[in-house]
Each structure stands twice: as structure tokens, then as C-alpha cells.
Amino acid sequence: MYVATKGGERAIENAHAWLAEERRGDPDVAELGLEQIQQQLSLAVTRVMAEGSLYDPDLAALAIKQARGDLIEAIFLIRAYRTTLPRFGLTNPVETADMACDRRISATFKDAPGGQVLGPTFDYTHRLLDFKLAADGDVPDAPRADPRMEPTPHITTFLQREDIIQPEPGSDETPGDLTREPMAFPADRDIRLQSLARGDEGFLLGMAYSTQRGYARTHAFVGELRIGKVPVEMEIPELGFAIEIGEIDLTECETINQFNGSKTQPPQFTRGYGLVFGQSERKAIAVALVDRALRWRELGEDNLGAPAQDEEFVLSHCDNIQATGFLEHIKLPHYVDFQAELELVRKLRRETMGDPQEAAE
Amino acid sequence: MENPGEPVDPARKTWMSLLATAPGARLLQLWQAYGGQPDFNWLRPPEIGGVMVRGRMGGTGAPFNLGEMTVTRCSVVLNDGTVGHGYVQGRDKPRAQAAAVIDALMQTSAAPAVRRAILEPLTTARQASRQDRAAKAAATKVEFFTMVRGED
Incomplete structure (x- = not known):
């Protein structure tokens, strides 16, 4: 009450x-x-x-x-x-193959077409505090080289040709939208990827790390990590054709995971996928690892009972706004609830501590 | 929907896309400098909304919803009846208005002048900025070399 x-x-x-x-x-x-x-x-x-x-x-x-x-x-x-914005529509799926890559690396192929492009990365810095930044200073221009303007092909397309990696069949099905329909379990991969894309980076990092440490072991190679700008196209009803309505920065991670062979299927690599707004490779890698762990059912793997395989656990707890809302509400006044608890505990104490008068009542 | 099934007009698609992503300050500066702003009436005054951006599983597979982005849109009609639509990224009503009127003007005899004064400088700036980013990326490309170690 x-x-x-x-x-x-x-x-x-x-x-x-x-x-x-x-x-x-x-x-x-x-x-x-x-x-x-x-x-x-x-x-x-x-x-x-x-x-x-x-x-x-x-x-x-x-x-x-x-x-x-x-x-x-x-x-x-x-x-x-x-939640206050009217929705104008759905965009066409972004084509990450057309990304203007600031960064593009592969941990699986050294000589990938397009090369290993480090971009503005923290990797290989010494993680020593830079006291020059404490005093303001001019930044020297970053070096330039001959720009490569053509699209950079996805690494997995090379494996695809050999049929040695599980395909990602395209479709034009309208995906589910968890902002419109409450999530139901089991959730399909479209809903899982939407939920992970907006999930808390820290939570997903912990979940992904748990798979690396042996909870639902799905040993992952980072097949490719790319960061850059992609155009966003949408059909404009007044025009009857699609135009570019914007350009966004995205981080995409594709993992290549251990063989998955069965009686009917030859051994083949499987994949995990992470796509995130902005430059956020820790999150994109984490999403790809968790996505892969959550795919155990469709890939015919065993459920090892690992937390990262439990989609209800992962998806119900990765949203930091839902989590913080529920967590923080307990600091708000609960005077009446507590009063009831207080009365109860006092009564139980009187009973067990043997106040004869009270116990008789 | 006014004209469903309209064939794609590649030129119009190009300029509308350019206007949608142009930096706001630069677009308005060029628009004001153009000076030939016509009278118009609103078909749809500027409104701010969201669109759901979709991705593809594995980059090539079935679509999923990634998250939304903000968009401002409006539609205008010039006195001669030409209709222009403005769709721009972000929340910026003056920019959407400029984009819609420019879209309309590009369908009139003013097109060459508008192209010269607004679209060409925007295209050049966009190309230069892309090229510069790509040049910085290219400078961070790893050149591998192999060190032979030990005896064989």
C-alpha cells in the first residue's frame, strides 16, 4: 500500500x-x-x-x-x-562495408586488403600521465599520407568465399523494436543486438570477460574492428526514393569463433557481431563476444549454464537506466513499508524472547 | 505520400544528401551570401523528430535496430508552385528551412546559380574534409617488415 x-x-x-x-x-x-x-x-x-x-x-x-x-x-x-520525439521512420540498414574508416584492424589476417590502419588509438601508448596536457600546449599536425578513398572490404568476405565461416544470410524482414514492444524471451538475435547496442558498457565488459575466463568459452578472434563514418539513408515518402539524411560514426567488431562442426555440418567458423554508435571499441568487442555466447541455441551448442549464455539474465540487466532506476528508488521514502517491518520484527522478538504476556495474546 | 513510385532522381538525391549532412553554420553562411531568397509558404513547418537507424547482423545479414538519430524536416512551396523538401541531421530548424528552399530552387531556372553559390562550395568542403581524414588514417597504416631470427 x-x-x-x-x-x-x-x-x-x-x-x-x-x-x-x-x-x-x-x-x-x-x-x-x-x-x-x-x-x-x-x-x-x-x-x-x-x-x-x-x-x-x-x-x-x-x-x-x-x-x-x-x-x-x-x-x-x-x-x-x-521518448518525446515523434518517429519519422526507419532508415535503410547502414552499409558498414562503405565505411570511411578512421581505424581498421584485423587480429586474424596481417595482410588484409586495405591494410591494418591504427587510427587515433590509445593502443601502444604507455599509459603514463602526460603532464604536458596539464599546461596547455599546441598540438603538432598529425602526419598525412596518400589517402585511400575506395571502400575497405570486410575481412569475413574472404573467408566467406571458402565457405569456411558461417554465412550471414541477408533479408529485408522488419526487425523487432524493443522501444515499441516489451522484450519477450527467448528473444531473437535482432532484439538481442538492439539491446546490447544500448546496454551498459561496464556490464557488457564484465559479461564478455567472463566468457574469456571460461564461463561459456567461445574463444574469439577479432576478425575485424573498424571505426569510421557511414552514410545513413532513408526512404522519403514525399519523394518516393531514398536520400542520405545524415552521417554517423560507428564502431563495428566482427569476431571469428571456434569451429562448430556437427554430424550434418562440416567444421566451420562462427561469428559474433557488435555494432555501436560512436567510437567505442571496448564496447563493440564486448557486444560481439556476448552476442556469440548468446547464440548457443541456434548453433546447437550446449548450455553450460554460464551467465553470458542466459539471455534473460544478460538482456534484463544490461540496461543501466532500468537498473539505476530500480536500484536508486530504494533510497526514496519507504517510511510506511519500514514501519510495518519494524512492527513485525518487534513482535517476533517479543515472542522468541519470551515475554509471557505478549506470547499469550 | 504524394507521388509513390517516383523514379529516383539521382541529381536531386545528391543535392538533398549534401544539404542533409552539411555543417549548419557553413550552409547558412552560404545561403545568406546567395542573396536570392524567394518568398515561400510552408507545406509543413519545420519539425524535429527521430528516425530509427538500422544495421545488419554481421555487416551483411538481416537488419536490426541500432538506435535513433535526430532529424529536422520541413516542406515549402514557392510562389510558382515548386515544392521543396528539407531533411537535415540534428535539431536545426533554420538549416532545414534553408535546405527545403534550396531544394525547391534547384528545380527552377535558379538552379545553376544555386549550384555555383551553395552546392559546389559544400561539395568541395565535404570532399576536402573526407580526403584529409583518409590521409591521416593512411599515415597510421602499418608497414610490416620481417626480422629473420635464429639459424635455420
């Missing part, structure tokens, strides 16, 4: 006024502009877009500023805004 109580309005108002002051910090320090957040904290911006499930760098920067850098709070703001 819920009993409404009133009160606390002034305290709440004052708390929010103080929050605004704390958010601003010392007024002698220059205020942070949204362009600065967008340009200089761009990976925080892409994380908020990915988990907020709305690609809009301006809004993500605003959310980060408003949330004082608390990214889950910022994601919450974006999710709330997202």
Missing part, C-alpha cells in the same frame, strides 16, 4: 538551487562550453549517445554538462528526451 505524504517542497527547491551552483563550480574558473565537451570529451559524448540510444552529439554534450559528468545520469536525460 502506498500512502501519499506531502512536504519537503522548499527543501527540494533549495537542494536543486545548490545543485546548480555546485554544477557551475568556482565562478572564477571559465565555464565549460558545449562545443568544448563535444570536441574534447568526445568519447564521453559517444558513450552517452550509444547508451542513450540517440545519435545527437549536441544533446549528449548538454546532458553531460547538466549531469556534471555523471554519464549514467546523462544517458537517463537522453533516454527521457528520446
Whole structure:
């Protein structure tokens, strides 16, 4: 039972006024502009877009500023805004084969056509704090080389020719949408990939790591990891044809996993797939590993009872907004619930501690 | 739907795509500098909404919903009856308006002037920016060399 109580309005108002002051910090320090957040904290911006499930760098920067850098709070703001938007339609599936790659690496083929392109990576840095950044300084221009403008082929297409990797049959079926229909289990792979794409990076990292440590062992090679811009096309009803309505940064990871042979099927590599808004390779690799672990049923593998194989467990807990909403609600007033518990425990104590008068009642 | 089954107009598709992704400040600057802004009426005033972006499983397989992106759209009609549509990425009503009026003008005798003043500079800037990013990426391409070790 819920009993409404009133009160606390002034305290709440004052708390929010103080929050605004704390958010601003010392007024002698220059205020942070949204362009600065967008340009200089761009990976925080892409994380908020990915988990907020709305690609809009301006809004993500605003959310980060408003949330004082608390990214889950910022994601919450974006999710709330997202629900106010009328939906204009569905885009054509993005063609990641056409990506203008900033980065493209393969851990399986050294001499892949298009090459190993490192891009602006943290890899191979020494992870030593760079005190030069504490003092502001000019950044020297990054070197340029002869640009390669043609599309970079996917690594898996080479394996596909040999039929040595499981195919990804294309279709034009309209995929399920968990923002429109509540999730039901077992969930198909389209719903799983949508859920993982907006799932919490930390949670998915932990899940993916568990598969590497032996819980649902699906030894994965990173067949390919690519980051870059892809055009987004949508059919425009007024025109009767598709135009490009935007361009977004994506990170895509394709894993190549252990053989899967059976009585009827020759041994063949299997695949895991991760596609995420923005530059976020940790998340894309994690999604690919978890996607692969969740495919045990369709690939005829054993359910080892590993957490990463349990889609209800993974998909029901990877959404950090659902999780934080439920987790944090327990700090809100539960005075009446607690009062009932208190009465009960007092009564039980009286009974077990043998207050004869009470026990007789 | 006004004209379903309309064949694809490749030129129109190209300029509308260019306008959709053009940096807002640059587009408005070129539009203001163009100077020949015609009168128009709204068929659909600018509205902000979302579209669901889809991906493909494994990059080539069946589609799935990846997440949404913001889009602003509007439609205008010029005094001579020419209809223009504006679809631009993000939340930017002035940019959507400019895109719709430019789309309309591109179907009139003003097309060559608009192309010269607005579309060509946007195309050049877009190509230059893509080329520059690709050049930086190319500079990070690994050149392998093999070290022979030990005796055989």
C-alpha cells in the first residue's frame, strides 16, 4: 500500500538551487562550453549517445554538462528526451562495408586488403600521465599520407568465399523494436543486438570477460574492428526514393569463433557481431563476444549454464537506466513499508524472547 | 505520400544528401551570401523528430535496430508552385528551412546559380574534409617488415 505524504517542497527547491551552483563550480574558473565537451570529451559524448540510444552529439554534450559528468545520469536525460520525439521512420540498414574508416584492424589476417590502419588509438601508448596536457600546449599536425578513398572490404568476405565461416544470410524482414514492444524471451538475435547496442558498457565488459575466463568459452578472434563514418539513408515518402539524411560514426567488431562442426555440418567458423554508435571499441568487442555466447541455441551448442549464455539474465540487466532506476528508488521514502517491518520484527522478538504476556495474546 | 513510385532522381538525391549532412553554420553562411531568397509558404513547418537507424547482423545479414538519430524536416512551396523538401541531421530548424528552399530552387531556372553559390562550395568542403581524414588514417597504416631470427 502506498500512502501519499506531502512536504519537503522548499527543501527540494533549495537542494536543486545548490545543485546548480555546485554544477557551475568556482565562478572564477571559465565555464565549460558545449562545443568544448563535444570536441574534447568526445568519447564521453559517444558513450552517452550509444547508451542513450540517440545519435545527437549536441544533446549528449548538454546532458553531460547538466549531469556534471555523471554519464549514467546523462544517458537517463537522453533516454527521457528520446521518448518525446515523434518517429519519422526507419532508415535503410547502414552499409558498414562503405565505411570511411578512421581505424581498421584485423587480429586474424596481417595482410588484409586495405591494410591494418591504427587510427587515433590509445593502443601502444604507455599509459603514463602526460603532464604536458596539464599546461596547455599546441598540438603538432598529425602526419598525412596518400589517402585511400575506395571502400575497405570486410575481412569475413574472404573467408566467406571458402565457405569456411558461417554465412550471414541477408533479408529485408522488419526487425523487432524493443522501444515499441516489451522484450519477450527467448528473444531473437535482432532484439538481442538492439539491446546490447544500448546496454551498459561496464556490464557488457564484465559479461564478455567472463566468457574469456571460461564461463561459456567461445574463444574469439577479432576478425575485424573498424571505426569510421557511414552514410545513413532513408526512404522519403514525399519523394518516393531514398536520400542520405545524415552521417554517423560507428564502431563495428566482427569476431571469428571456434569451429562448430556437427554430424550434418562440416567444421566451420562462427561469428559474433557488435555494432555501436560512436567510437567505442571496448564496447563493440564486448557486444560481439556476448552476442556469440548468446547464440548457443541456434548453433546447437550446449548450455553450460554460464551467465553470458542466459539471455534473460544478460538482456534484463544490461540496461543501466532500468537498473539505476530500480536500484536508486530504494533510497526514496519507504517510511510506511519500514514501519510495518519494524512492527513485525518487534513482535517476533517479543515472542522468541519470551515475554509471557505478549506470547499469550 | 504524394507521388509513390517516383523514379529516383539521382541529381536531386545528391543535392538533398549534401544539404542533409552539411555543417549548419557553413550552409547558412552560404545561403545568406546567395542573396536570392524567394518568398515561400510552408507545406509543413519545420519539425524535429527521430528516425530509427538500422544495421545488419554481421555487416551483411538481416537488419536490426541500432538506435535513433535526430532529424529536422520541413516542406515549402514557392510562389510558382515548386515544392521543396528539407531533411537535415540534428535539431536545426533554420538549416532545414534553408535546405527545403534550396531544394525547391534547384528545380527552377535558379538552379545553376544555386549550384555555383551553395552546392559546389559544400561539395568541395565535404570532399576536402573526407580526403584529409583518409590521409591521416593512411599515415597510421602499418608497414610490416620481417626480422629473420635464429639459424635455420
